[in-house]
Amino acid sequence: MKKTTSVLIASAITTALAMAPMTGVHAEGDKEKCYGVAKAGKNDCKAGPGTSCAGSSTVDGQGNAWMLVLKGSCEKIVGGSLADKG
Template identity: 70%
Template sequence: MTITQAAAAVALSVALSATVAGASAQAADAPKTEKCYGVALAGKNDCKAGAGTSCAGTSVKDYQGNAWKAVKIGTCTSIKTPHGMGSLTPRG
């Protein structure tokens, strides 16, 4: 291996390490979330909303009890809707 090749290998290694470290730090800074049922507006849920739906944006009515939205941990049960408070479990 020549000096130029060795220098290039070291530079690549440093660049990859910095990228991985940056991604890890960014993930650690992201707020933790939990599923909160009954708070999403129609078509604004984050994922599966019960039988007959597949994923994000498939809830058919506002505050659908089996549709969830990702919210910051510890805030779900304090979210007030016209149908009551948010729930950590699906509602019928």
């Protein structure tokens, strides 16, 4: 009985550890570009002419700078747009 309980507990712990990396992590296919929501310097990429890429937005909510968000959530964020607002 004690050995069976130990095996069950070990199995439960192993299963939980194996699944842990999957929780809270979303595949890139679960995300979409959302323009106009990034804080200055916190965009994922593209921030208009003369900027390099990630981290190059100069103002909060810059319309031509985007960041990845969960699919379906962009337009629920104040100022969020699926299209470049630049």
